Amino acid sequence: MKLNSEKLEKMGQITEKQQIGRTGEDIACLFLVKRGFQIVERNFWKKVGEIDIICTKEEKFYFVEVKTIVKRGVSREMSDNYRPEDNLHAQKIVRLGRAIDIYLEEQNIDGDWEILGVMIIIDPKTKIAKVSLLENFAW
Secondary structure: OOOOHHHHHHOOOOOHHHHHHHHHHHHHHHHHHHOOOEEEEEEEEEOOEEEEEEEEEOOEEEEEEEEEEEOOOOOOOOOOOOOHHHHOOHHHHHHHHHHHHHHHHHOOOOOOEEEEEEEEEEEOOOOEEEEEEEEOOOO
16 A cells, blocks of 8 residues: 555654655645646656656646755745755656656646756745746756
C-alpha cells in the first residue's frame, strides 16, 4: 500500500522534510493559480519518478517540480548564494521525465507540454516565502 503524505500525517509519521515539501507544494499551487494555471493533479507517483504538480493553462500541460528550502532572514527581494534549484540534480530530472512519459501515455495526451520549476525559500519564523518560476528548466 502506498502511503502518501496525508496518510502519514494522520498517522503522525510525516517527517519534517516531508512537511516542508508539502508546504512548498501548497505555496506553489497558490502561486500558479494566481498566474492563471489550473491544477489538474498533485503528487503523481510511479516507481520511475514523481511529478509534484500537473496543471494546465491555455490548453497546454505543465509538469511542475517544486524545490523548497528553509532559511532564516528571507525577504522577497534577497539574492542568495544557496538556491533551491541547486537541488535539481540530473538524476531527479531523468526520473521526472520518465514520470511525465508515463502520465502522457496513460492520459493519452499528445498536445503541447512544458516543464516548470517553482523554487521556494521559506523563513519559518517570519512566514515569508520567496517564490521564483523557472520555465523549461530541464532541457
